[in-house]
Amino acid sequence: MTVNLVHTRANADIAISNDVRVTPLREIQPGLLLKFECDNPGGSHKVRAARYIVRSAVENGDIVPGQTTVIEKTGGNFGFGLTLACQAYGVPVELAVGLGFSAVKRRCLELYGARLIGLDMLERGATPREVVQWHLEHEAENERSYFYTDQFRNPASVAAHEFETGPEIAAQLKAWPLVERLTFVSCAGTGASLIGIAKALTLAGYSVTVVLVEPKGCDSRNGIFSDHKLEGMSVGVVPPFLDWDLISEIRTVSHDEVLNTRKSFARTSGFLVGNTAAACLTVASSLARDATADHKILSVFYDHGLWYVR
Ligand SMILES: Cc1ncc(COP(=O)(O)O)c(C=O)c1O
Structure with a gap:
């Protein structure tokens, strides 16, 4: 109880x-x-773009709660916003965060509920964009259905x-x-x-x-x-x-x-x-x-x- x-x-x-x-x-x-x-909430103006993108994608069916996983590359602020926005719909978030960004930010993203992906690839020199690309190409075998928020083009x-x-x-x-x-x-x-x-x-x-x-x-x-x-x-x-x-x-x-x-x-x-x-x-x-x-x-x-x- x-x-x-x-x-x-x-x-x-x-x-x-x-x-x-x-x-x-x-x-x-x-x-x-x-x-x-x-x-x-989320500590920056980026929560607004994240919230707007997620809300529009849910409304037009690009994100289906219970099926979709949201994926993005981020240095941090957009990632916090995205994780927060997705949590309202119970949608999981996977983020490729460059290793140059602060370790505290990376830990806090996980604390907010994001899953950080591609650490091994990043350590071998891949860019966050390449990490996202790899995951999009392998979504079926990894049993994911991704929605890439693509903040630079959305x-x-x-x-x-x-x-x-x-x-x-x-x-x-x-x-x-x-x-x-x-x-x-x-x-x-x-x-x-x-x-x-x-x-x-x-x-x-x-x-x-x-x-x-x-x-x-x-x-x-x-x-x-x-x-x-x-x-x-x-x-x-x-x-x-x-x-x-x-x-x-x-x-x-x-x-x-x-x-x-x-x-x-x-x-x-x-x-x-x-x-x-x-x-x-x-x-x-x-x-x-x-x-x-x-x-x-x-x-x-x-x-x-x-x-x-x-
Ligand atoms: C701390 C900070 N300042 C400024 C900006 C720039 O904002 P915008 O992407 O709206 O140009 C960002 C974007 O991530 C940011 O994190």
Whole structure:
């Protein structure tokens, strides 16, 4: 009896943690608005794309709970979101996670309920993409029926931000009724959050200027990538969803600048944000000096900083 009660309570908690929640929008310095996506279940904005992809796939029959296993390659944040989103439907998740990502993240993914696949292949030098490919090719003999979420090609990645995050920010902006213009400072991995949010805010009637932030040495538009440590942004492929006509300016930041911003923001605000958040904050906070009552700077805190403390 006691065991049953504990079990029921645990399931209820999972259902609650998978609800759509509004993350805070805070004016962290005069003129600078930050969307705290790090406060999502799963710890980042990626839960939104994951939830949207899974929900659409269940609705159109690509995922059949009880039959389908979801498979993806991920560095972490999308994997947390995916595992959480699938748990709501009782759908198992298998993830190929590159060995370069933190061991803590890998352990936590398992703790959330994901099965990490292809360790032996990764140790022999295969890429996570090759691990996924191998599993897709051998699904019958391994008694699986896979659905590959393919976040870099799945249009539901953008829809999540166009129809959820963006409108949520627009509704929250009503607390600043004088605002008409926004400078949106963002980075891009897939580019889904940048495009989805920019589109939704434009549709809501704001005049939106987009500033793309990249690590020094990267030029995503031309497929040039340095070996940087800002996990999640400028990830080695041209962001598939970016519409370059929407980008007004590109600013680069050095690793040292990002670490300094992260440290000083933690000391002054108490929030230890992730590296991509700190990269955007570096640029956004300097732009905020020119903000006015009708023109604010907007950026996103994508995830928390604890993952990246070494
Ligand atoms: C920490 C972090 N920041 C930024 C991004 C970029 O987000 P998007 O894929 O929406 O461009 C990601 C993507 O995985 C991320 O994990």
